[in-house]
Amino acid sequence: MTEIRWHSRAGQGAVSGAKGLGDVVATTGKEVQAFALYGSAKRGAALRAYNRIADEQIFNHAKFMYPDYVLVIDPALAMTDDITMNDKETTKYIITTHLDKEELIKEIPALQGKEDRVYVVDCIQISLDTIKRSMPNSPMLGAFVKVSGMFELDYFLENMKRVLKKFPQKIIDANMEAITRAYNEVK
Amino acid sequence: MPKEIFELQDREVWDGNYAASQAMRQANVDVMAAYPITPSTPIVENYGSYVANGYIDGEFVMVESEHAAMSACVGASASGGRVATATSSQGFALMAEVLYQASGMRLPIVLNVVNRALASPLNVRGDHSDMYLGRDSGWIQLGAFNAQEAYDLALCAFKIGEDHSVRLPVMVHQDGFITSHTAQNVYPLSDEEAYKFVGDFKPVDDMLDFSRPVTYGAQTEEDWHFEHKAKQHKALMDSRPVIDKVFEEFEKISGRKYKRVESYMMEDAEVALVGLGTTVETARVAAKQLRDEEGIKAGVVAIRAFRPFPFDLVRDALENVKSVGVTDRSSPGGAMGAFFNEVSAALYTTPKRPLVTNYIYGLGGRDFSIEDAKNIFREQKANADAGYVTTDIQQFSGLRGPKLGFFQTKRS
Numbered sequence: 004m005t006e007i008r009w010h011s012r013a014g015q016g017a018v019s020g021a022k023g024l025g026d027v028v029a030t031t032g033k034e035v036q037a038f039a040l041y042g043s044a045k046r047g048a049a050l051r052a053y054n055r056i057a058d059e060q061i062f063n064h065a066k067f068m069y070p071d072y073v074l075v076i077d078p079a080l081a082m083t084d085d086i087t088m089n090d091k092e093t094t095k096y097i098i099t100t101h102l103d104k105e106e107l108i109k110e111i112p113a114l115q116g117k118e119d120r121v122y123v124v125d126c127i128q129i130s131l132d133t134i135k136r137s138m139p140n141s142p143m144l145g146a147f148v149k150v151s152g153m154f155e156l157d158y159f160l161e162n163m164k165r166v167l168k169k170f171p172q173k174i175i176d177a178n179m180e181a182i183t184r185a186y187n188e189v190k
Numbered sequence: 191m192p193k194e195i196f197e198l199q200d201r202e203v204w205d206g207n208y209a210a211s212q213a214m215r216q217a218n219v220d221v222m223a224a225y226p227i228t229p230s231t232p233i234v235e236n237y238g239s240y241v242a243n244g245y246i247d248g249e250f251v252m253v254e255s256e257h258a259a260m261s262a263c264v265g266a267s268a269s270g271g272r273v274a275t276a277t278s279s280q281g282f283a284l285m286a287e288v289l290y291q292a293s294g295m296r297l298p299i300v301l302n303v304v305n306r307a308l309a310s311p312l313n314v315r316g317d318h319s320d321m322y323l324g325r326d327s328g329w330i331q332l333g334a335f336n337a338q339e340a341y342d343l344a345l346c347a348f349k350i351g352e353d354h355s356v357r358l359p360v361m362v363h364q365d366g367f368i369t370s371h372t373a374q375n376v377y378p379l380s381d382e383e384a385y386k387f388v389g390d391f392k393p394v395d396d397m398l399d400f401s402r403p404v405t406y407g408a409q410t411e412e413d414w415h416f417e418h419k420a421k422q423h424k425a426l427m428d429s430r431p432v433i434d435k436v437f438e439e440f441e442k443i444s445g446r447k448y449k450r451v452e453s454y455m456m457e458d459a460e461v462a463l464v465g466l467g468t469t470v471e472t473a474r475v476a477a478k479q480l481r482d483e484e485g486i487k488a489g490v491v492a493i494r495a496f497r498p499f500p501f502d503l504v505r506d507a508l509e510n511v512k513s514v515g516v517t518d519r520s521s522p523g524g525a526m527g528a529f530f531n532e533v534s535a536a537l538y539t540t541p542k543r544p545l546v547t548n549y550i551y552g553l554g555g556r557d558f559s560i561e562d563a564k565n566i567f568r569e570q571k572a573n574a575d576a577g578y579v580t581t582d583i584q585q586f587s588g589l590r591g592p593k594l595g596f597f598q599t600k601r602s
Contacts, residue, residue, distance in 0.1 A: 025203045036373070036374050038368075063469035064558075065557055065559040067559040
């Protein structure tokens with residue numbers, strides 16, 4: 004069982020990101036779960052989204068988890084939200100930030116001592132460059148693909164095209180570029 | 191016939207709402223009258239879009255309230271069409287009056303209930319308050335524990351309710367957000383398989399048959415009311431073998447087997463948790479872990495058909511365990527949990543009469559974790575070892591603040 008917790012603000016696409024990831028993972032024959040825990044239901048409010056991935060049917064319906072991956076797609080939430088809550092000795096963090104890794108960890112005491120498990124990528128800037136608006140969910144998926152090694156990038160891109168098929172071609176292309184860039188830039 | 195073909199994969203990732211709406215599409219529901227309410231809104235919203243986009247040959251009726259929604263469903267069903275809708279919580283409460291009309295008129299309407307707490311305080315999340323509110327309404331009530339089951343049971347619901355020996359409305363319950371907004375793998379049937387399973391709607395005494403005029407909802411006072419209600423109750427009780435038969439037929443086409451009472455690891459269980467909805471799947475994980483980690487012989491009994499209440503099957507499932515924790519996800523309002531009372535009544539008629547305690551939990555969507563389930567099992571194990579109930583008979587699980595509980599066993 005792989006468990007993932009997303010930290011996001013409503014409107015940044017963590018719920019769609021979690022569902023999109025679930026959709027692609029399911030094509031590999033695995034069982035998935037994607038759900039969210041909303042606070043007050045308005046844009047900008049902090050929310051958490053979750054994925055579970057397993058080889059067999061997932062029976063656990065609790066929100067509670069010890070995450071294997073923590074994906075933070077809002078730079079400020081990395082500072083203000085409890086992103087290390089219920090973490091494990093192996094939990095990996097992928098954090099959206101314009102800072103480099105050392106600068107970021109200096110700002111977040113809870114990440115100190117976990118340097119080898121922290122990855123940074125500027126999903127906001129990547130989405131501004133490619134999708135032309137702040138939509139950090141797609142780039143985060145690219146970074147996750149790289150860090151987790153769960154898929155080949157090409158396999159993921161092909162399947163994401165299917166997930167996004169209701170959108171115009173231009174938007175699909177921009178998302179593919181965003182995913183690819185984040186895959187290459189996460190470190 | 192629908193003009194457009196909906197593209198389906200063998201394996202989809204759907205949430206419970208989407209899954210239920212796909213069942214409505216595949217059953218080719220003729221009329222859906224609905225008033226939207228969180229968290230069930232997407233079911234009726236999706237049906238509306240299927241109609242508008244030509245995926246279904248049906249009619250979406252916009253109404254001014256849930257009372258009107260169910261009233262329109264009653265009219266459409268009495269007229270001779272396949273009818274369904276969805277609601278939750280306050281909407282369900284507003285429908286309550288008409289629920290009794292629908293069952294009394296023996297109309298096989300399917301109602302997707304996405305379980306949600308009742309205000310006040312206002313809360314959009316899942317608990318079973320609304321489901322309990324329907325428990326005396328004369329409807330068949332089936333419970334789904336995940337999105338797949340919300341889809342499967344919705345298809346079964348039409349076939350059960352519309353069976354001419356049943357002719358009763360059917361609710362299909364799923365847990366608000368926990369099922370309705372959680373995407374999971376769902377393996378749908380093809381449109382052809384699904385429709386062939388549900389079958390064409392065959393009306394009985396339809397009002398649009400002008401060659402044979404009929405009256406619905408007539409007045410009966412003390413001369414006949416009692417006989418009508420008794421007959422209705424008997425029909426509900428007699429639906430049990432029909433439910434079993436429909437589940438068997440569904441297994442043949444889907445490979446997925448449903449039972450009115452589902453037992454997990456009960457063969458040699460010493461202690462058990464009895465529950466409804468998603469809780470039972472989480473408890474199942476806890477039971478397995480406890481067996482492996484602590485040697486506690488734990489099992490789970492889940493009620494699939496809440497109405498007609500499977501009194502005999504509950505008894506069969508639990509009569510050999512020593513201690514049972516019955517979980518109620520609804521504020522008991524000054525009594526023991528209603529579900530606890532029903533399970534206890536069944537167990538009272540067994541020779542060994544296991545110990546039974548009541549857990550109120552998960553109100554307003556409060557998380558129910560694997561650890562919460564384990565604690566319930568551990569307390570049952572302590573009861574089993576002691577030979578009496580070592581805790582308060584009614585406890586609150588997952589409540590913040592001081593421990594809350596009521597009543598202790600009388601021991602001489």
